[in-house]
Amino acid sequence: xxxxxxxxxxxxxxxxxxxxxxxxxxxxxxxxxxxxxxxxxxxxxxxxxxxxxxxxxxxxxxxxxxxxxxxxxxxxxxxxxxxxxxxxxxxxxxxxxxxxxxxxxxxxxxxxxxxxxxxxxxxxxxxxxxxxxxxxxxxxxxxxxxxxxxxxxxxxxxxxxxxxxxxxxxxxxxxxxxxxxxxxxxxxxxxxxxxxxxxxxxxxxxxxxxxxxxxxxxxxxxxxxxxxxxxxxxxxxxxxxxxxxxxxxxxxxxxxxxxxxxxxxxxxxxxxxxxxxxxxxxxxxxxxxxxxxxxxxxxxxxxxxxxxxxxxxxxxxxxxxxxxxxxxxxxxxxxxxxxxxxxxxxxxxxxxxxxxxxxxxxxxxxxxxxxxxxxxxxxxxxxxxxxxxxxxxxx
Amino acid sequence: xxxxxxxxxxxxxxxxxxxxxxxxxxxxxxxxxxxxxxxxxxxxxxxxxxxxxxxxxxxxxxxxxxxxxxxxxxxxxxxxxxxxxxxxxxxxxxxxxxxxxxxxxxxxxxxxxxxxxxxxxxxxxxxxxxxxxxxxxxxxxxxxxxxxxxxxxxxxxxxxxxxxxxxxxxxxxxxxxxxxxxxxxxxxxxxxxxxxxxxxxxxxxxxxxxxxxxxxxxxxxxxxxxxxxxxx
Ligand SMILES: Nc1ncnc2c1ncn2[C@@H]1O[C@H](COP(=O)(O)OP(=O)(O)OP(=O)(O)O)[C@@H](O)[C@H]1O
Ligand SMILES: [Mg+2]
Numbered sequence: 001x002x003x004x005x006x007x008x009x010x011x012x013x014x015x016x017x018x019x020x021x022x023x024x025x026x027x028x029x030x031x032x033x034x035x036x037x038x039x040x041x042x043x044x045x046x047x048x049x050x051x052x053x054x055x056x057x058x059x060x061x062x063x064x065x066x067x068x069x070x071x072x073x074x075x076x077x078x079x080x081x082x083x084x085x086x087x088x089x090x091x092x093x094x095x096x097x098x099x100x101x102x103x104x105x106x107x108x109x110x111x112x113x114x115x116x117x118x119x120x121x122x123x124x125x126x127x128x129x130x131x132x133x134x135x136x137x138x139x140x141x142x143x144x145x146x147x148x149x150x151x152x153x154x155x156x157x158x159x160x161x162x163x164x165x166x167x168x169x170x171x172x173x174x175x176x177x178x179x180x181x182x183x184x185x186x187x188x189x190x191x192x193x194x195x196x197x198x199x200x201x202x203x204x205x206x207x208x209x210x211x212x213x214x215x216x217x218x219x220x221x222x223x224x225x226x227x228x229x230x231x232x233x234x235x236x237x238x239x240x241x242x243x244x245x246x247x248x249x250x251x252x253x254x255x256x257x258x259x260x261x262x263x264x265x266x267x268x269x270x271x272x273x274x275x276x277x278x279x280x281x282x283x284x285x286x287x288x289x290x291x292x293x294x295x296x297x298x299x300x301x302x303x304x305x306x307x308x309x310x311x312x313x314x315x316x317x318x319x320x321x322x323x324x325x326x327x328x329x330x331x332x333x334x335x336x337x338x339x340x341x342x343x344x345x346x347x348x349x350x351x352x353x354x355x356x357x358x359x360x361x362x363x364x365x366x367x368x369x370x371x372x373x374x375x376x377x378x379x380x381x382x383x384x385x386x387x388x389x390x391x392x393x394x395x
Numbered sequence: 396x397x398x399x400x401x402x403x404x405x406x407x408x409x410x411x412x413x414x415x416x417x418x419x420x421x422x423x424x425x426x427x428x429x430x431x432x433x434x435x436x437x438x439x440x441x442x443x444x445x446x447x448x449x450x451x452x453x454x455x456x457x458x459x460x461x462x463x464x465x466x467x468x469x470x471x472x473x474x475x476x477x478x479x480x481x482x483x484x485x486x487x488x489x490x491x492x493x494x495x496x497x498x499x500x501x502x503x504x505x506x507x508x509x510x511x512x513x514x515x516x517x518x519x520x521x522x523x524x525x526x527x528x529x530x531x532x533x534x535x536x537x538x539x540x541x542x543x544x545x546x547x548x549x550x551x552x553x554x555x556x557x558x559x560x561x562x563x564x565x566x567x568x569x570x571x572x573x574x575x576x577x578x579x580x581x582x583x584x585x586x587x588x589x590x591x592x593x594x595x596x597x598x599x600x601x602x603x604x605x606x607x608x609x610x611x612x613x614x615x616x617x618x619x620x621x622x623x624x625x626x627x
Binding site: 014015022026304308310312391392 | 443446447452453473477478479481482484486487490493494495499502503504506507512513514536552556564
């Protein structure tokens with residue numbers, strides 16, 4: 001059927017927009033309802049935003065790597081407790097025809113001294129061969145060549161402020177030096193990753209410098225092995241093959257598996273998922289109560305008018321439709337400010353916490369769906385009150 | 396053509412068990428199309444009950460009620476709802492929708508007409524408001540109208556759905572003498588122009604002369620006194 005014709009027919013056949021008028025001619029009640037719905041929406045946006053951001057932040061470092069598979073020690077459970085494994089296992093994978101290249105990575109938390117306050121704080125430090133194509137970002141790989149000189153580091157400019165005004169000083173052209181594990185280091189450049197659950201800041205350096213900071217590291221031991229495959233290779237298949245071939249002192253992950261392992265660790269070892277989901281649920285419940293109250297008292301107040309409409313020959317279905325449309329209008333009108341405020345607050349939170357909180361389409365849809373369900377469920381409950389509208393009682 | 400209303404042997408009870416009380420006792424009443432009938436009687440004698448039964452607002456318990464030839468005894472909910480679209484009702488209170496302007500209130504009546512465009516229904520609503528002398532008050536909310544004006548909007552609304560039968564329960568009760576008289580005359584004139592039958596309950600002795608016929612009720616029984624004022 002021709003949609004334009006359908007719209008024209010709809011427009012021609014439309015009736016007085018009773019739901020709209022019921023809502024808008026009671027501006028105070030409408031304002032209360034919209035404030036309640038927006039509040040619930042904002043709460044849901046913030047809680048779900050925090051939850052996703054915390055999990056996403058825990059893997060920003062993981063996502064940086066240009067790799068198809070990774071090798072780790074089976075004792076490694078998360079990025080804050082990376083155990084070592086023999087480097088020669090990584091070299092062994094080169095025997096597989098699909099493996100194009102490998103990069104060993106050292107990974108540990110070290111103590112960084114704030115160059116301003118002299119206080120120390122632990123910082124996630126990665127050590128690697130500066131010439132390796134380690135990162136997805138070619139600019140970062142380029143910068144990494146600065147690390148060939150011993151005692152140089154790249155500092156994460158989005159690290160928490162407690163590490164000192166390193167990025168600011170560096171941009172001003174000052175020579176920024178600090179101490180890690182008692183050794184002097186100089187900042188050779190900046191990169192941007194941001195803090196995560198496990199680390200408040202990040203540091204990149206060469207393997208050589210890394211080992212000089214941690215002289216107790218057993219020879220030939222690394223924490224992470226990156227494996228790049230030929231283009232077109234099936235990562236899952238190669239991973240399965242390597243698992244067969246390699247001894248049990250290493251495990252093989254795909255890049256996605258590596259990321260999921262980290263997220264899973266934080267999901268299961270912290271109550272964060274539960275807490276934030278609960279917070280969003282609270283927003284939902286509060287919103288339900290408010291919308292239900294508003295719609296219920298709206299229907300109650302207009303009961304004689306609904307009864308009059310029934311006496312005039314309007315069907316119960318039509319009147320239920322009026323209440324349902326009120327719910328729908330409230331959902332849409334309440335969602336828009338919630339969306340706007342959500343965007344705004346994400347910006348504020350991102351500035352304050354350096355967490356990667358941002359509006360995602362998924363979340364925008366989820367929150368709208370929750371608000372819609374909230375309003376329609378409340379409308380459905382309020383509709384029961386319409387059963388009390390008895391046209392025989394209005395004479 | 397079927398009579399607008401044909402009631403025979405209609406009885407009605409309120410309450411359950413020992414509280415059960417008969418309020419209508421075997422009523423017979425016929426109103427022809429276009430006839431204006433006034434129903435009077437002491438308070439509590441069952442006038443409103445009769446009106447709600449004829450208006451398909453209440454389930455018939457015993458007897459026959461035919462409106463436009465359609466039997467209401469044993470009718471379904473949706474049958475009654477469909478029938479109500481053809482009956483205009485005017486209440487003691489005006490029962491306008493508070494959040495709608497006069498024009499929109501009247502259009503709630505004409506919106507019941509099938510196959511008319513929004514614009515046509517709106518124009519009809521305006522036409523009816525002009526007919527009741529409220530052409531200058533289209534956009535006003537009920538709140539801003541006087542009692543008589545509200546009742547006139549209610550009349551326009553009832554007539555806007557093109558009813559063949561108009562039921563009115565003490566439409567002048569809330570109005571002063573002068574306004575009450577005007578409103579009833581307006582109602583009678585417009586109903587006649589539409590050849591719409593009218594059954595009106597009233598206590599007001601000064602308006603009895605608008606009727607073709609006067610029906611008196613006492614204790615749930617009718618005592619018909621044909622006044623035949625002006626031969627319709
Ligand atoms: N819903 C009801 N339940 C029980 N009794 C009712 C109900 N409605 C009316 N009655 C009783 O039935 C009797 C007839 O009521 P009805 O309203 O039909 O009288 P009426 O003639 O319209 O009176 P009035 O002139 O005061 O409006 C009254 O005694 C009233 O108390
Ligand atoms: Mg009465």
